Amino acid sequence: xxxxxxxxxxxxxxxxxxxxxxxxxxxxxxxxxxxxxxxxxxxxxxxxxxxxxxxxxxxxxxxxxxxxxxxxxxxxxxxxxxxxxxxxxxxxxxxxxxxxxxxxxxxxxxxxxxxxxxxxxxxxxxxxxxxxxxxxxxxxxxxxxxxxxxxxxxxxxxxxxxxxxxxxxxxxxxxxxxxxxxxxxxxxxxxxxxxxxxxxxxxxxxxxxxxxxxxxxxxxxxxxxxxxxxxxxxxxxxxxxxxxxxxxxxxxxxxxxxxxxxxxxxxxxxxxxxxxxxxxxxxxxxxxxxxxxxxxxxxxxxxxxxxxxxxxxxxxxxxxxxxxxxxxxxxxxxxxxxxxxxxxxxxxxxxxxxxxxxxxxxxxxxxxxxxxxxxxxxxxxxxxxxxxxxxxxxxxxxxxxxxxxxxxxxxxxxxxxxxxxxxxxxxxxxxxxxxxxxxxxxxxxxxxxxxxx
Numbered sequence: 001x002x003x004x005x006x007x008x009x010x011x012x013x014x015x016x017x018x019x020x021x022x023x024x025x026x027x028x029x030x031x032x033x034x035x036x037x038x039x040x041x042x043x044x045x046x047x048x049x050x051x052x053x054x055x056x057x058x059x060x061x062x063x064x065x066x067x068x069x070x071x072x073x074x075x076x077x078x079x080x081x082x083x084x085x086x087x088x089x090x091x092x093x094x095x096x097x098x099x100x101x102x103x104x105x106x107x108x109x110x111x112x113x114x115x116x117x118x119x120x121x122x123x124x125x126x127x128x129x130x131x132x133x134x135x136x137x138x139x140x141x142x143x144x145x146x147x148x149x150x151x152x153x154x155x156x157x158x159x160x161x162x163x164x165x166x167x168x169x170x171x172x173x174x175x176x177x178x179x180x181x182x183x184x185x186x187x188x189x190x191x192x193x194x195x196x197x198x199x200x201x202x203x204x205x206x207x208x209x210x211x212x213x214x215x216x217x218x219x220x221x222x223x224x225x226x227x228x229x230x231x232x233x234x235x236x237x238x239x240x241x242x243x244x245x246x247x248x249x250x251x252x253x254x255x256x257x258x259x260x261x262x263x264x265x266x267x268x269x270x271x272x273x274x275x276x277x278x279x280x281x282x283x284x285x286x287x288x289x290x291x292x293x294x295x296x297x298x299x300x301x302x303x304x305x306x307x308x309x310x311x312x313x314x315x316x317x318x319x320x321x322x323x324x325x326x327x328x329x330x331x332x333x334x335x336x337x338x339x340x341x342x343x344x345x346x347x348x349x350x351x352x353x354x355x356x357x358x359x360x361x362x363x364x365x366x367x368x369x370x371x372x373x374x375x376x377x378x379x380x381x382x383x384x385x386x387x388x389x390x391x392x393x394x395x396x397x398x399x400x401x402x403x404x405x406x407x408x409x410x411x412x413x414x415x416x417x418x419x420x421x422x423x424x425x426x427x428x429x430x431x432x433x434x435x436x437x438x439x440x441x442x443x444x445x446x447x448x449x450x451x452x453x
Contacts, residue, residue, distance in 0.1 A: 130256075
């Protein structure tokens, strides 16, 4: 009986295994069609533009990465043309952020690079030098271009390039692992669970575009600051709450300093504006190619005066030329002015000092800047005092221009024209900017003036 029981036990176990195998088989039959229809995220590390969507406030469960296709497709668009970004559906982006209020407080950006470490990338629109990158800058007005960022060195941009590529490769990895459970995953979109970041997987968008997981700040600073040298600019725009009007992100091409930009032909200067993205409150997005016109010239800065005593009021004009939409002045004393015409602008320098003046002009074809160092010199306001010494007056002062000639004039009445006043002394201000003179008259009805020269 004992032996038979053992055989019976083995039989029951065998039946359980067969039943379990049958269940697994049925499950596999149910899953296989979904696997067959699922499309793994596709990313070409040579030039694909990636769009990133995430939340740094009320982060929620997911982030979203979209492959927008080759950057050459954007560069080849006719100047001024607008296309609809159709690589994702509004349903996909809605589903990804449904747990955190939809499109409110949404960080969004776009960026690209090419993973070629030797030579350049030859394309139908030009040959791009090694370490060229593309990225967005958030605009505050849908009708106004942002100030173009400065081009960086090849070494600095190499670090950014690697992080951009990390976003794409990470999206491929996550897509491969979640293609069954992630119903919104397809060839151009992958919804990335934030839990991957929290688990230290090192593959989500925030890992590369923000800070490293080790610094304890997983959701901030969208400037590819997770290692090495980050961009000096934040690349992400953030929608308000509520998100009720369109937002703009300008898309720039940054060829390393010293290398020729195949579009502009320049080796220095600022990044080139490819165009701009518009994100609408319903989650839809468009891209507009920038104008093909040449950037305007900043020309020269002209001022009514270049030096004098503070408060010194200066009127500035310019000789800028070309198609210009905005004139942005920086006067060096913390004050700036933006206008849309070439009209003169005025600034008053209240404190003494030497001031650098900058003018940047923007147009459909880009921008240019002129800077004049130490252009305006404002001297401290001279201080003059009068005291009695015996029966005479003592005239003295400070903050005067050292070494400059001065004259003291006198008159019995203040209403006489200056030409009728009589000089009583001619001298120069000391090296410390002071002077002192004691009159030889006791006439209390006398008036004095200090003039220079």
